[in-house]
Amino acid sequence: MSAVADKHKDLQALGVEVFSVSVDSHFVHKMWNDHELSKMVDGGVPFHMLSDQAGNIGRAYGVYDEAQGIELRGRFIIDPDGVIQAMEVLTPPVGRKFAETVRQIQAYQLVRASKGTEATPAGWMPGEPVLKPGPDLVGNVWKVWKPHE
Amino acid sequence: MEEKPQGCGRITGAVLGEPPPEAPELSGTKTTAREERMGARVGQKAPDFNAPAYFKGGFTNVQLSNSFGKWILLCFYPGDFTFV
Numbered sequence: 001m002s003a004v005a006d007k008h009k010d011l012q013a014l015g016v017e018v019f020s021v022s023v024d025s026h027f028v029h030k031m032w033n034d035h036e037l038s039k040m041v042d043g044g045v046p047f048h049m050l051s052d053q054a055g056n057i058g059r060a061y062g063v064y065d066e067a068q069g070i071e072l073r074g075r076f077i078i079d080p081d082g083v084i085q086a087m088e089v090l091t092p093p094v095g096r097k098f099a100e101t102v103r104q105i106q107a108y109q110l111v112r113a114s115k116g117t118e119a120t121p122a123g124w125m126p127g128e129p130v131l132k133p134g135p136d137l138v139g140n141v142w143k144v145w146k147p148h149e
Numbered sequence: 150m151e152e153k154p155q156g157c158g159r160i161t162g163a164v165l166g167e168p169p170p171e172a173p174e175l176s177g178t179k180t181t182a183r184e185e186r187m188g189a190r191v192g193q194k195a196p197d198f199n200a201p202a203y204f205k206g207g208f209t210n211v212q213l214s215n216s217f218g219k220w221i222l223l224c225f226y227p228g229d230f231t232f233v
Contacts, residue, residue, distance in 0.1 A: 001226055016220040019211060021162070021200070024229040029203035032229035048211050050200040052162035060164045060188035060196040063225045071225040078195045078221040082214065087191055092227040105220060 001049075003098050005041040014105055018047035021058070022071055026051040063089055077105055079112060121145045162200030164188075165212070195223070 001020050004011075011018055024032070029049035038044035050057070052071065058064030063074035073090040085108045090096065107120040110130065118130045121141075129144060131137060137144075188196040197214045213221070 001224065004222075004224060011222060014220065016222050017216045018222045018224070019202075019213070019216075021223065021225045022228050026201045026203040026208055028229050030208075033203065036230065044205070045203075046205070048202040048204045048209065050162060050202045050211055051160075052200055054161040054163075056164050057162040057196075057198045057200060058225060060198065061223075061225065062189050068227075070227040073227070074223075074225040076189065076195065076221075076223040078213075078217075078223060080218050080220060082195050082197075082217040084189055084191050084193060084195050087189060092231070096224075101222065105222070109220070 001045070002037050002040045003095070005037060005045045005047070007098050007102075008046045010102055011105075014102070014109065016105060019050055020045075020047065021050040021052050023053055023055060023058070023069065024051060025053055075101060077101070077108060079108065123148060160201050162198055165197040165199060165214075195221075 004018060004020070008018060022029075026049065029045075029051065033045045033049070052058055055064040055066075055069070055071070058071040058074075061074055061076065063072040064070075065072055070092070073088075073092065073094075073096060075088045075096055076084050077086040079085050086104050088096065088101075103125065106126050107124060110120060110126075111118060114130075117132060119133055120130050124130065131141065131145065195213060197212070199210060199212050202209050202211045213223075
């Protein structure tokens, strides 16, 4: 979570509200912020740290591990209509890549701004060409986009 | 996100729109398998919930749907003071 806290300004610039959730109490969140995270991130954690001690929220999102009593690394991008657009769930030992989260948010924001008339191809990065699905594009994607890297 | 008095009860996050969970039995700690709530799927509405939170030196209560209208990044993680 320190990675997200560190880059929180990037998310704010995109108009994104961040919530973190774990089974720790909000009192423990305070201790973690005060004793560790505030030493990694200037000013401490800038977003709300939620407590889900009973795992109720984690169960609703399919990320609560009953055997261990913890929540998996689940990351959900929710649009302004309250609809989940993207999710990624990792087991505990591997951390997320923040840049990929930002890329997906930017892609979904572009699609939404276009009212669904545009789509982003695989590996799309902001500033790169987008696809405009329609009759003219059928069979012609090769003219406007090629797999790269 | 209102400030709430902090009691000593074990308050926790709760999913909205369903009955409160029954009180846990003190004996027989074996947890019965709960019904899986078909909740989070892409393209579907995010399950709403309420949860106590720590935010910039204070304790508040967060309801997810109060932030609908904005983009939201919701991140679960295994626990405070873990290493990754």
